[in-house]
Structures are given as structure tokens and as C-alpha cells.
Amino acid sequence: MKRLKKSLVAVMVTGLLASCAKQNDTVEVEKSGLDIWPTINSEVKKDPEIERNVAELLAKMTLEQKVAQMIQPEIRDITVEDMRRYGFGSYLNGGGAFPNNNKHSSVKDWVDLAEAMYQASVDDSLDGINIPTMWGTDAVHGHNNVIGATLFPHNIGLGAANNPDLIVKIAEVTAKEVMATGIDWVFAPTVATVRDDRWGRTYEGYSEDPEIVKEYAAAIVHGLQGTQGDNFLGDDRVISTVKHFVGDGGTVKGDDQGNNIDSELDLFNIHSQGYVGGLTAGAQSVMASFNSWNGEKIHGNKYLLTDVLKDKMGFDGFVVGDWNGHGQIKGCSNHDCPQAVNAGLDVYMVPTDAWKPLMENTIKQVRAGVIPMSRIDDAVTRILRVKFRAGLFDKASPANRPYANKTDLIGHAEHREVAKQAVRESLVLLKNNDNLLPLSPKQNILIAGDAANNIGKQSGGWTITWQGTNNENADFPGGSSIYDGLAEQIKAAGGKVTLSEDGSFENKPDVAIVVFGEEPYAEGHGDKENLVYQQGDKRDLALLQKLKAQGIPVISVFISGRPLWVNPELNSSDAFVAAWLPGSEGDAVADVLLTDKAGKVQNDFKGKLSFSWPSHPSKPVNRFDADYAPLLPYGFGLQYGDKSVLSNNLSEKVELDNGADANSYVFKGKTFAPWQMRLFSGANNQAVMSSSIALKGLEYRTIDKHIQEDAFKLVWTGLENAGMEFVSKSWFREDLSMMQASNAALVIELMRDGLAEQPVIISSHCESEGDKPGSCRAQVDITEQLNRLPDTQWQNLSIDLNCFAKQGLKYSQVIMPFAISTSGKANLSISDIHFAPEQGQSASIQCE
Template sequence: MNNKSIMRSLVSGAVLLSLISACDSKKTEAPATAATPPASVPAKVEWPAITSAVKKDPAVEARITELMSRMTLEEKIGQLIQPEIKFLTPEDIKQYHVGSVLNGGGSTPGSNKYATMQDWIKLADSFYNASVDKSNGRIGIPIMWGTDAVHGLGNVVGATLFPHNIGLGATNNPELLKQIGWATAREIAVTGLDWDFSPTVAVARDDRWGRTYESWSEDPQIVRSFAGKMVEGLQGEGGAKDFLNNDHVIATSKHFIGDGGTLNGVDRGPTQGDEAFVRDIHGAGYFSAIESGVQVVMASFTSWDGTRMHGHKHLLTDVLKGQMGFDGLVVGDWSGHSFIPGCTAVNCSASLMAGLDIYMVPEPNWKDLYNNLLAQAKSGEVTAERLDDAVRRILRVKIRAGLFEKGAPSTRSLAGKKEVLGAPEHRAVARQAVRESLVLLKNKNNLLPLAPKQKVLVAGDGADNIGKQAGGWSVTWQGTGNVNSDFPGATSIFAGINQAVTAAGGKATLSVDGSFKDKPDVAIVVFGEDPYAEMQGDVGSMAYKPRSTADWDLLKKLRSQGIPVVSLFITGRPLWVNREINASDAFVSIWQPGTEGAGIADVIFKKADGSINYDMKGRLSFSWPKLPDQTPLNRGDKNYDPLFAYGYGMSYADKNTLGDDLSEEGPKAAEALAEMEIFNRRPIDPWQLEIIGFQNDVVPMNSNTVKASSLTIQAVDREVQEDARRVQWNGAGNGQVALSVGNRQDFINYVKTDSALVFDIKVDAAPSATTFLRLGCGSYCASDIDLTENFKGATGKGWQTLTVPLSCYPNSGANFGVAQPPSEFWTQVLQPFSLITKGTLDVTFAKVRVVKGAGKGVACPK
């Protein structure tokens, strides 16, 4: 099926059933898409019986049987355990017979963000050599190392980073996915690793979900057409000579099943729809991935029909391994088994019995899980049959991957080859992907493509910011805390523009705030979402920065000076940007393009002779909202009414029909919200987290742990990964932690409605000196409340919620602390939450918000 026919099929909605039927002798009766998930019905649902390109080999099965006949119970249990590299030593591997290991997002050898490829290989060698050690009668089964390379090898500085999946979905080019998989596998192999936790085959249905950008499309068709090709690129083609050779790695389709259907777009929530809906919408990527021979499926955090996927025997065992015939292994996701009722991270036989084969257990006490499973196997709580099936599947994957023959990671053909990491041929694939992913939404007066020989102003905070254009899973887990030097070999959007313009005899000027001395002929403004990843990227509406008009103001300022404006919008999902579109002459969604920003200049500029260089080829694989609260919004919905429909996208030959008159009323709904979140798992835009030491050293929190002269802050787990922040003062002098913003935020409506600052706090060490909660509005404006006794009373008592009415701040009714200026000025807040002390203190906070009405009748802290 070629690209054009794929797009026609997507728009008509007529192909899904035929694709499923191609791999299932029992045809399904469900429609191609459903407007809304139908009600659950107690009827048997047939899933396709899939024939994998990787055939079961009797010789391999006999080898597995022989190995297992010699394995002790302890060795079998060890194969089920997957610790995180931070909590694992080579001696642990030998003692506990550990079968696999992972590094989480942002986790690196020695916790060094700049670990070299030799650091990776050295650690991989140490793990491998320990695993194959045959002393004391050990069989010596090679270990596997898995990593999240979801858009390239994101954990390694210098790797090629491709556009995130949402951008790739707009390309409608399945063969390109195969090339991306090939390039990604080669760069993983450079570090000596064996296994990629990719591709994500989610079909995102509610774009408030923070992982929407990891989905190729809201429609299963693109997902099905892409998933198998990505698997082939990563693993090689099933049955071919290059299958899982030294240039390829084990692939993982994830997260089984329905992660993209989570209720209200809340990460790890319940998947919506009956079983037929789950099959037809969320199963599509697994059908082609299994056809292409994917060796691993990762279980989802989500639940369906009241049962968490990590414990869903019907879906993991009966459907995936039974009806669909998957003979690889099922791996868990970041202690996902701990969500099963009655389970903990280190005690959960139920997941194994439901069909999980490997427990991903990143906790430091992972050995307790090993010991508990061992005891449960001895008691019969874990049956010998289920244990042997899990071990057989793990060994099958290891043998197919050639791990028994490949030798130590450092001995493999691509290991340590610097020229392969970020290789020119890989970056060329990424640059092509950028070019084909761009979606032109508005082109007034055919402004694009631009003539390069002119004065070009490039503005916006995304113009020369590779971290922002790369998005999440880029060097760090959330993609935050990076600077351009963290991406050696990469090209920022401005750098690409500057190269194209200068080569043609024009002049490109970078000015983030849009100021200039020499009036430009055209302005290109690059702006959009800041990086985020799972959980921390969930949002409450589709409004783009509803509390900040900074980008909109910049666009209006430039246009008011008679300068044509091109907007390049960085985003991980379609968002309500009516104001910004109105203020633009041309508007392009560039998604999150990765490291090869020059691909954008390739498209938006003409050749020197005035002809088109590359046309706009991208077409929306997600529907674009007309209203901020228009979600879920998916093709085929009843009363489907998007601003831009699924499949929309202009080429340069198309006539623009969009004016400057889109409704701008949307943000009022956001402004009327009863609750303003300031910190929920991460600082909520526009707020930023920083610490300030006694030496006046201001340190923004741009990594998991940062230090100032008198305090340290680190991301820690409360309910989910890194959803809280622990702050420790060392007593050297005044230290402050603050949620801050550069431009004052208007709190007047909160002051007038009995609002309160509400936050969750855990005090592990009482303050040794007076401790203040501060509300700040500038260098000479602050209002403090003494929380010393409150914190002393809370010490050692676990998590508590503090509610502080805004009326408690001194003189809050008039001016938040200073009598002279008018109240309207002093209700413009820069720091709504700040803790200050000069002594020692150890606190952890989470969920900071301002809630209307919450202060009524609540006493002030004493």
C-alpha cells in the first residue's frame, strides 16, 4: 500500500477491518473506528491468529529444554528479575542469577549525564561477564540490557534524535520508520546494549495524555502500518540473515494494551471501551508488530474492565499468548506489578501467574522480590508450569538474539565505534523525517516558502533551543535541564535557518524577544510546549499556555510593525492556539523535530532560483481542536467538529482559506477554574522551580538533583516516579526553595474568593531555625508566614496537607505586605510558594495549588 492510498484509507475509514482480516481467518465485525467506546457486553471476542515472520525452531526449543533441565530453581527465578543499573552490581548478578537489567530515562553509568560510550560498554561488559560466569556450578546465561530509545538513543549524549512519533505519524511513510529503526539499532549497538523498549504503538484518544507525542496517530491505521516496519528496522527482517545480528537489537511493542485509551488522558488510568473496541482500536499496532516478529511486549500500567494489565490473565495469556500466538516474552513496566491489588513492588506472584514473564523492578530492594518469588515457587503459589513457561520464553528470545554466541558487548562489531553514534547517514534519515513531518495549517498570501535572500529575524524561545525542539526522553527522562552543548552534532532550528539564508546571500538574526535595530523583511517565531514525558506531561485542557500570553504578545508585536510573521509551533499534541494562529501570516506545526533542526529550513525556504526546495508533505494524524475543552476528539466521533480535520495539511500549491478571525474566547474557561495548579509532579507552566543559597547562588532545577550553597533539592517518588521534591537545608545560612515565574501572575480573583495555598508536605527532620512560607512579588515585595511550629509538629508523621488561606498573609487584603503601592500591583505574584530558613531542615513537598474557596473558615498557621 503506497502513501497516497494509505491516506485515502485513513480519511475514508474503511481499511481497518480488512487489515485485521488479513491476519485472522475469523473476521471481526467491529467498525473501522468507533465514535465513542461502546458499552461493555459479555460476549466472546475473537482476536486475530497471527503468523509471525520468526518461526519456532525445533532445534532452539530442544536447546531450551536442555538448558532448563540443568537450571536450578534459583537460576530460573533470577531470569524473571530486571533491576535498574543504579541498584545492581556484577556480584549481584552472579548471586541472584539476574536475567536482565534496564536503565531508566536519564539513568546512566555512574549517574553521569555525560557518560561516554566506553562507560556504557564497560558497564555492559561487567554485567555480561558476571552473567556468564560458570563458577560454583552456574549455567551462565547471558544477561540482556534494555533501554528506552523511543526516538533515538535518548540517554546518550551525541546520539541522533528523530522526531517524536506524533511527527512521524504526519509523514505517512512506513518505509521511513524502517530506516529510523535501523539507525536507532545501530546507535544502541555502539554502546553494547541489546534491547530497545520501543516502538510505542499506543493509539492516543485523549490528547490531554502526556504521552500523546509517543503515539503515531489517533487512528489505528497509521499505527498498524508503522509498527511492523519499525520492528523490522530495529530487529532486522524475521527469517532473514540479518535478523538480530550485531547491527540490530531486540524490539518491544508497548504498552499492552490500551495505554492510549486512558480515561481523561490521565496517565496509568483505566482504558475505555469494550473488548471489541480495545481490539480494533488499540490492538492494531500489535498485529503488525507480531507479524514482523517482535520478540517482546511490554505490559501497560492501565487497567481494563477493572483489572490492571500487569495482572490481566485474559489479555496477557488467553489473548496475547493464546489467540494471537505471541511466543516471545512479556516484560513489566517500572514496578507496574505493584499496582495489582494485594501486591507490592517486591511481592507479587499474581503478575507472573497472569502472564508476566519479567518483572521490571527498579527499587533498591529488588532482592526481596527474588526471595519472595523463590519462596512462592517452593510453596506452589507460583506453579512450576507457569515458571517454566516464563523461563522458556526468556531463553527463546535470548537464543534468537544470539546472546549465547555474540560474546561480551565490547567484542561486537559496532561496539565503541564513535563514527556510528550520530553518523551522517543516520542524521540524514532524521532530517528527511523532519522535512516530511511538517504540517502547514495557514499560509496567508502564500507567504511560504520564503525567499532566502532577505533579512530574516528569528525569534521565540524555541529558535535556538535544541532541548526544547527535542522534547522528552532526550538526554534526561523529562527532556528538561539540557543546553545546546548536550547535543553535540545536532542543529538548532535557527542554525538551520541561518545556514540556508546566509548561503543565499541573505541575513538571519537571532533575537529571542523579537527586538531589532534593522527592520527585517520577515520574522520567524519558534515557540511551543516545553519538554515533558509520561505523567508530568498530562494536562487539564487543550489550551496552549492558558495563563501566559507571552508568545501571543510577541507575534502581535511583530505584526503590528508591519512584519510578516511565520510561526513554527513546537508541540507534542494538537492544542488550541487560535490566538497565535490569528496573529500569524503562516503557521506550521513542527511537532518535536529532534536534533536535526535544519530539516525545517529545507522546507520553509525556496531554492536560490526561486523554485520550491521541498514541499509541505505532512498531514495531520491527529484532529486539531476548535475549542480548549474539545477532547476527546477523534475521527469518526459523533458531532465531529475539529478546527482542522484528521488528514488536513496544506501543500504550497493549496490556496489558503484561513483568516485572522478564529475565536479567541477559549482561555476564559481556564481562567475561571476553581483550582490553579502550580506543582503537580512537575512545575506547571509557567512556574519554574529554583533554589537560592546564602551566597545568592540561584540554581534552577534542571536535573534530578541540584545543589546551592545552603540547600539541595532532588526529584523523589511519592505515588509515582519523581512526582515530589525533597529539599534539605544544611544550616550554612539562609536558603530558599521557590516556585517562580519571570512575569507576574494576576492573583486578584483568588484573593477575592477566599482562596488558599494548598500543598502536601512531609517533614523528615524538624527545622532548627525559624522557617517561613513566603509569597513573593519582587525584590522589595514579600509576605511571610511562620511555619516553624507547624513543621515541628508534622515531623516524622508522614504526608500531610497544609491549607494556608491567602488572607493570612500580612496585609493581604490591601497589598500582600507593602502599604504604599496599589493593591492591583501587589496581587501580581512571582513566587506563590517559597520556603526559607537559615537552619537545617528536611522536607518533601508535592501537589502545590491555589484553590478558590478553600480558605473560608480555615484558621491561619500559628
């Protein structure tokens, strides 16, 4: 019935008569729905020899071997011996996962792991078969998991550049750097058409309009894979993945993994054009999307995965799931989901320890007839077809391929030049009063803002770590900050440059360039209720206004993963540049902002908005809307000499949401600014920079509660007093006095596994000038209340803030709002730490 309703929508939109919906015309209505979708004429044709090889190999395989081809575990959850025993068809490294759990793993470390897994997969001594495995990785703006790699602007910036030829070059560079580490397969490109910029993955989309998306999808697939007859999937090419099928950019309110309620016609016209482009170019894999379409999860939607994608569009590669996405299907879990494979999923992406029970359950379900053997054979045929096309049966092992271990390819100078071109072409000039730009480098120029000399911030999410957080400039060898490029050119021209994050100076500058913007984030954590920039905490606006009040012309360089409502910041800027997330080559920004020594323009602005700039903080605006009223339209972008069109008195009025203040959160699936997570054991104190860390007496690891890595587990072994804490950036004092004034409680959502053997302590720490050492600390023993909670169930435990205040904690000067520690054995998982106003008197722990 649901499919009939979708088809009827398509029928009405296409102008067919309502009489077609009569009962005896039901079959015709079904055809009308599928008629929306084209049959793709892929550039990659079936090869009879490959098809024979696949059929012959398939006939030799046992059920266990076939199902193993469909299982994709994560490197943190399997060993080389697991690969030897089961012969998984593929494996992946998730964001923030590295060989040996080492963020700074060398190229050799990556290749060594690839070689070990490969050799184990072709060793038939245990599993009886020698099918080479594949390693998949999220190389979404360059080989972004690897230290020193060339990092390109995120897709939103590339959309502004609108240069398909450049996209091919970027993809070719990415493929080479990936091949240098022995990896075969990348989970790119993202071809979402983003319709609500509140979505935290907006920057992964090229545009709000499918026009650019379709062309770019073909370009990046060509660059990654090559073209048939031109080194297709050769030694310098990798398997590509168009993702996420389908509709992820159109969920209600931009909710990540939410519900897309578009008609079937809009699902095709708006959200599927990237697949038309990518599949025509020969993409060999498609990743299913987390989102739902009209309430049905895509991972379990047979109509879309099989009837549309495979049967009607003719896709003959394989469909891979997203991170335990099958577990979100109604009636499924991460361990058990026949619905997904029956719907058309070919490869389960199954990180964590769920891979083994899922594999065992799938085998049982085939034997019981729950999953038809024909569906298993189809899935494995598709997987083997791609492996033969990629030459994996004929290529040398990862360590012996032509590009393997070529460390000079990682961040090669020629690769960085391509990235610099992308940076220059992606910048969009939104405002330029009195033609303030370009600047002569011979002036006295102040460089301010916390993003000016911060390569991690300018690179955004999916940068070394999953969320792009906890990175320092030293993590980007060969890269450059925006300040680096400006300073080099200004000094070379005889000008004066001062770097001052807070905008202070000794000698008044001629002009100030302020670089500021969003903190890095990735999927699940970047969603916003509205598009107001720095709502409730206008630090960057205060900096702009301070400089303006001193009579200093201000140029704003805005770092962001989406257009944001920045009317106050625009009003306080004489010039405003949308720099998006430029990646590792920040120095190229100077090539556009500054003239040469002779005063000539080096590079004019080329970037044009591929996303409309919002005039309202919570109303989505997209090209061709019936009531289209953006602040700046799709395609806008000034060049030098153009007259600014923006008023200097834009409305700054905005109605703030009545929901919970985000500043009350310490942790909720992610660490909230300004806090940083650290682990301690005895005298050892270590920042959390990866997804798993082991100290003496304590083991830490991220886990999944609702979405990928939205919680963490702490396991105390009793060998040392140890724990976890959240501290302010640079240990600056933070004012949380409003929380105390609102009679708040500290709320922790946690789950224990077993009783705590020794006292479990929650503590907080502040610092005030003149305080005696240790006098501004407080702690609460939660052991009794903790051990009363039901085992292995998520529960809230809350503490009245007066418990800390009565011990001398000054909430106006907090450095560490939360720490948890014990010297005994304990096992706790935590997903949420926040302050809840008006809940102090009802907290589970009171202090008289």
C-alpha cells in the same frame, strides 16, 4: 462474569443471535470473544536447537535463579555486586538515569557500565549460574538518553510523514547508536492509537487511526531487529518492544494510566493493530500497559496477557511490565504481587529498592503454591528463548562487540541526514494565505519566539531527561535549532536575519517567522483538561498580534506534541506550519520554508495530518466518527500553490474550565512554568538537572508517590545549611498578586521521616527596583507544625500568604515563590506545592 459481558458485546457487534448468551451456550460465548483475535504468523519461527538449549538450561536452574531472571531493577538501585550476587535477567535505565548519575556520561561510561553488569551476570562464583543479562532503555526517538545522539521527530511527526521505508531507516540508525553504548534492548516502538489528544503521551503515537500504526509497527521492528535470514538480532540490531499492551491510547478523557472502556471488538480493531504488525514482524518483547480495561489493570489481566496475547495470538517472546505497574493491581504493592505473574507477566520492571522484597516474596509464593512452578518455568523459558535468539550466549561482551565504543556513530552525519529527511517530510502546512510560503532567503527576515533557538524545546519529552526539561543547546552537540538552519541559508543568500525572542527589531523586517509552542513534557505530566493553547496566558498570541499590528506578515511554526485548539493563533498568522517535535535536526525546517538562492522550491511540504485538527477544545475528534467535524480533517496538508481553506476569522470563543488554575501550581509531580527547581548548600547553588543529586549537607532524589517520579525526597545531614528552591526563569519577576488578593494559602503536601532537629524554614523572595537588599524577602519557621504531623504519612501543611506579605514580600514581583531549608538533620518528601485561593484564613499556620 466480566469476561462474559465483554464477549457478549463482541457477539452483538458481530451480529450473532442473542440466544447465544443462554447459560448452556456460555462456552460458545467465550470462544466468540477470543475469535475476535487473530493467530499471528510470526516471521520469527521457533528453532528446535534453541528450544533444546532453553530446556537444558532451565532444568539446571534453582528457583532463586529463575525468579532472578524475572526481576528487572534500575541502574540507580543496584550495584555491580548485586548483579553478581543475584544474576538479574535484565536491568534498565529509566528516563533521566545515567551511568554514574551523570547526565553528560560519555559513550565509554555507558559501555563500561554495560560491561561491568554483563561480567557480573556471567560470573557464577556467587549465584552459581552464568546467564548473560540484558540492558533495556527507552530509545523512543533515537538513543535519546545519550548526549550527542541523533534525535528524530517524535512519532506524531513520523505519522504525518507516512513513509514506512523511512521508519525502517530510523530504526536501523537507532539500533546502531544503541549498540555503540553496549545496550541490548529498547523499549520501542509505542504503537498506541491515540483517541483523545488531551493525553500527555499523544506525541508517542503515530496516528489516531490504526492504519498507519499497523504498518509502522512492522517497519520499526524490522529496522530494530532485522529480519530472520537478514542479520536478525545481529551485531547492529537490538531487541524491540511493542508497547503498551493494550488500549493506552483510548482511556477516558485521555487520562494517563486511566481506564479504557471500549468494547473488545474496538480494543482489537482500534488499539491492537500495532501488535498485529509488530508481532508479525517478530517483535521479541511486549510491554504491559499501565491502563485498565473496563476497570481491570492490564498488568493483572490474565485474559488479555495470557488467553489473548500468548495463547490465541501465539506470542512466544516475553511480557515485561512497566515502571512498578504491577504495584497498581488491586491487592498488590511494588513489593508483593503474585497476581501479575499469574496473569502472564514474565518480567517485573521494579525500580527503587522494591526489587529485593519483591524477589524474596515471589520465591516464597512459589514455594507456598500461590504461584505455580509451571508459570515460573514458562516465564523463564520465554526470557531465555529471546536471549538465545539474540545471540547473547554467543556474542562477545558489550565492550568487545563490533559497534561498542564507536563514538563516531553517535550523531553520525549519515544518521543526521536520515533525521533531516524525517523533519522535512513531517512538517504539515495548515495555512498559507496568498502563497506567502516559500520565502525568498534574500529578504530581511525576523526570527522570533522562544522555540526558535531552543533545541530542547523542539525535541520535547524523553530527551536526555525524562520530561525533556532542564536542557540547553549545549546539551545537543552536533544538533541544530530551527533558527540555525534559517540563519545559515538566509545569510548565504545575501539576506538579513535577526533573532529576537520577543519580536523587537531596529529595522522593520519584510516578514517574521515566529517559532513557539508547548514546553517539553512526558508521561503523567502532559495530560491536559482541554486543548486550549496557553489558556489564561496568551504570551505567544500577544507576540503574533504585535507583529501583525506593525504590518509584518507572520509565519507561525508551531512546536507541539499534539494538535491543539489554536484558533486565535491561526487568525493572527498569515501562514501556519505544524512542526510537531522535530528533534535535534531543526535546521532541516529551513529546507522547506525557504527557496534556494534562485527562488526555486527546495522541498515542498509532504506531511499530512495523521491526527484530526480540533474544532473544539475539549471534544475528541477522530477519523470515521459518526459526527466527525474537525477544523482540519485527517489527511489534510497543503502544498505550495494550494489555496488556503481556513477562515481568517475563526471563532475564538472558549469556555474556560472552572477547576483550579494551573498557574497556581509551583510543583505537582513536575515543576510548573515559569519556575525552575534548584538546590543550595552554603554558597553552592545548583539547578536540578537529574533525578538524584548530593550536595554538602543535602541529598535529593525523585521518588514515586502515585506514578513514576511524581515526588522528591530531601535528606539533610546537618553538615551545612542547605535546601531547595523554586526560582523564575532568568530570575524575572512574576506577578502573583491575584493569589494574595484571593486570600490564598501556600499549600505543601509532604511526608516527614523523623523529627527535624533544627528550624525548618519556608521562604520567598521578590525584587523591586529601589528596594534595599534583602527587604523583599520573607520567611516562616514551620518546625513546630511540621514535627506535630504524623510520621511517614503524606499530609498537607499550609501557610497564610499574609505571613509573607506582612514581612514586605511583594507578590506582584516574585522571583522565588518557595524555598525550604534547614541546618540540622531532617528527612522530607514533597509531592505538591501550590497556592490555594480562599484558604488563607483556614491555613495551618496563621500570622496575626
